[in-house]
Amino acid sequence: MTVDETTLRTPLTRKRIIEAAVELADEQGIEALSMRKLGHALGVEAMSLYNHVGGKDDILDGMVDGLFAEIGVPLPNGGDWKSAVTETATRAKDVFAAHSWAVPLITSRELTGPSAFALMDRTLGVLLDAGYPMDLVHHAWHVISSHVMGYAFQETSSTWGKDSDHDHAKADALLREYGEQFPNVAKLVPHLMECSHDEEFQFGLDIILSGIEARLS
Amino acid sequence: MTVDETTLRTPLTRKRIIEAAVELADEQGIEALSMRKLGHALGVEAMSLYNHVGGKDDILDGMVDGLFAEIGVPLPNGGDWKSAVTETATRAKDVFAAHSWAVPLITSRELTGPSAFALMDRTLGVLLDAGYPMDLVHHAWHVISSHVMGYAFQETSSTWGKDSDHDHAKADALLREYGEQFPNVAKLVPHLMECSHDEEFQFGLDIILSGIEARLS
DNA sequence: ACCTGAACACCGTTCAAGT
């Protein structure tokens, strides 16, 4: 009787299952993430996963929590709240944008994991420490997190990609079909396909943070 | 042989199938929307739907296009671009927020339907007519649509609802579990549960539109 | 303690058969 050493060296674990799920979703898309395929990727039958994980929902929750853990929390940096928030918001956008499944998954689930709460708590703390009253902090939280989630969606949205030949072909086809009917869209598309998402995100964030600052004084 | 008059009076049609799908998703959630259940709701076997519709993806595309059709397009109103954009953005937020499935569905699909393109085209037109150059219009499109999508997500997100006893019980449970660990979140939760989403959305939108205006002059 | 095969109740979709 032979022994599979790989399986022995890295035993099945909730953490390892979730990491494999992230890898599978990154490579083949979230719709390809099934318990059977995930088990196969780990060299095990699908039913074995249930010994380490509550079920598929538990895996999806773990994937989302992992995203927030990867973002981390803003560091206190001597009262410069704008740069602290900018760093964390940019990092959040980048982490979400790095996984095509992040925004659809977050928007279809409740956010009650510890990492999401930690990010929220420390961000609020930065604003409170800077002297903002709670109701202005509340407004700020809404508008900042809208910008992060909304921009991550736009960056992930595959409608106007620019990276592959397939993206260019798709854009050409859409413009041929709709270009005459919607001339302003046709004029915008080159900007959408060429734009720097970092600069674009920063443009909006600057407006928002300056606007919040102006509401204090 | 008897004849079902209801079926005769309202024959199966792509439009009617999509309307029934919206109704089913509104009432039972998007995960309850299956071809079999949708057929049942229409008094027909699931396989009959394929005579009028390309498949489930086609139905989902139709549902998304219906959302944008319901939003409509901004009307030219004598150059007051801020109020034109505000009206349409608010309407978009309200339409998305009225359907719990809207944001998850939009964020997981490409937006290439005619109604979405029309909304985009006319909104760009309002900004161009107001004298903004194309690259500033491009920035504006990104930040405004981020705000709309991001806020619709927050309004739809069921984590901090306030409408049902179930929402209150859930909030209480979360605060008991995390309240000590995350005191700033605990302080914010009452604001989240009481806030007026219309005012909150407007607060951010005002900051954004004023910021765009300031970039012109 | 962990893994597995068989089974259950679902999916979307195809296709030949009916009318």
Added chain:
DNA sequence: ACCTGAACACCGTTCAAGT
């Protein structure tokens, strides 16, 4: 032209049986 039953290739999950 439209509807249907049977079938196919999938799902998530349970559970008794194995080691």
